[in-house]
Amino acid sequence: MPGLTATAPFPDDVPTHPLFVIDYALLIQGDKQEIAKLWKAGTELGFWYLKNHGVEREVDGMFDMGAETLDLPLEELMRYEQGDNGDSFGYKARGTIQTDANGTRDNVEFLNIAQDDVLSWPRTTHRMYPSTVNARMERTIIPFVRKSMEVNLTFLTIFERQLGLPKGELSKLHSMDEPCGSEARCIKTPPNQSSTGVGAHTDFGTITFLHNRLGGLQVMPPGTQKWLYIKPLSGYAICNVGDALAIFSGGILRSNLHRVMPPPGAQSRFERYSIAFFTRPRDSVVLRALGEKSELIAKAIAMAPAAQYETGTSSADWISRRIRKLRLKNRQGPETWYASMGTEHEGIGRRGGVMRAQAAA
Ligand SMILES: O=C(O)CCC(=O)C(=O)O
Numbered sequence: 001m002p003g004l005t006a007t008a009p010f011p012d013d014v015p016t017h018p019l020f021v022i023d024y025a026l027l028i029q030g031d032k033q034e035i036a037k038l039w040k041a042g043t044e045l046g047f048w049y050l051k052n053h054g055v056e057r058e059v060d061g062m063f064d065m066g067a068e069t070l071d072l073p074l075e076e077l078m079r080y081e082q083g084d085n086g087d088s089f090g091y092k093a094r095g096t097i098q099t100d101a102n103g104t105r106d107n108v109e110f111l112n113i114a115q116d117d118v119l120s121w122p123r124t125t126h127r128m129y130p131s132t133v134n135a136r137m138e139r140t141i142i143p144f145v146r147k148s149m150e151v152n153l154t155f156l157t158i159f160e161r162q163l164g165l166p167k168g169e170l171s172k173l174h175s176m177d178e179p180c181g182s183e184a185r186c187i188k189t190p191p192n193q194s195s196t197g198v199g200a201h202t203d204f205g206t207i208t209f210l211h212n213r214l215g216g217l218q219v220m221p222p223g224t225q226k227w228l229y230i231k232p233l234s235g236y237a238i239c240n241v242g243d244a245l246a247i248f249s250g251g252i253l254r255s256n257l258h259r260v261m262p263p264p265g266a267q268s269r270f271e272r273y274s275i276a277f278f279t280r281p282r283d284s285v286v287l288r289a290l291g292e293k294s295e296l297i298a299k300a301i302a303m304a305p306a307a308q309y310e311t312g313t314s315s316a317d318w319i320s321r322r323i324r325k326l327r328l329k330n331r332q333g334p335e336t337w338y339a340s341m342g343t344e345h346e347g348i349g350r351r352g353g354v355m356r357a358q359a360a361a
């Protein structure tokens with residue numbers, strides 16, 4: 001299976017960052033303790049493991065689909081390249097984006113499949129995909145996307161309640177009556193690399209549902225300047241909060257910095273694949289804190305510098321700007337890299353920290 005190796009386990013002597021393990025089966029039963037744990041995970045680091053999510057078989061299919069597709073001849077894949085205009089969907093070739101402020105070239109390639117194209121299949125909403133994607137649409141991709149949407153919607157519904165928002169307030173920002181940037185992704189990193197795969201970033205959207213077999217993902221824990229690996233656990237997904245949700249919540253939920261480095265130890269000899277599903281708001285939704293809908297969020301905003309969460313930017317523009325600034329073709333210096341990171345993310349993290357400290361006191 002692509003990206004899976006029993007012969008090179010994650011090494012014991014590499015420092016890792018622990019995550020809360022959330023049991024999806026308990027979440028959907030409304031288990032209070034599990035919901036409290038999810039809240040702690042979402043507000044402290046913004047990352048957690050998820051077990052019993054029921055998407056295991058579809059995820060295996062996605063790893064196969066990703067390998068089938070990213071093994072196609074480059075010439076074929078290039079017909080689907082995302083380009084330099086800030087579009088996300090399609091193929092992203094190796095060496096097209098920067099991984100740091102020096103403009104270091106990336107070494108990963110990936111494939112992004114729009115949720116909208118999957119749901120409208122066989123009708124095209126945004127774009128066309130390679131034949132290997134089409135061939136697995138019904139068997140693998142549609143079930144994967146539908147189930148992943150359901151998982152992320154479960155988180156949204158819980159966070160909505162915990163944030164004191166009216167029922168449906170967050171989920172309606174993701175309703176399907178207009179296009180959105182949500183997408184499924186497969187990333188492939190070649191073996192024996194020494195440089196960064198995916199540079200430090202926060203995710204653009206609401207919630208990410210990620211599946212790793214080899215190590216490589218790292219987080220920078222709040223208040224530190226240190227990177228720590230997240231150890232992949234068999235059958236467990238890794239979930240995290242993105243910028244949109246951090247902003248909607250006035251920084252109460254945390255969108256944490258992370259990156260992808262070469263897998264540690266003996267794992268580095270293997271090709272690395274990962275599968276992600278990104279839930280993102282509808283295109284026209286403006287990213288701003290929902291203070292008028294929740295007292296808790298209003299308090300968070302009151303403590304933040306004025307208009308801190310008024311980005312004045314739609315979800316579509318937010319995503320497009322960040323992708324555009326990542327592409328090396330658009331680089332004009334270190335500022336381009338900082339703009340790709342979302343200049344706002346640092347502030348969001350800090351303000352969230354203040355809120356959390358107050359809530360705990
Ligand atoms: O490959 C991974 O483990 C994480 C990838 C990631 O952070 C991303 O695509 O946003």
Ligand SMILES: [Fe+2]
Pocket residue numbers: 201202203258
């Ligand atoms: Fe990410």
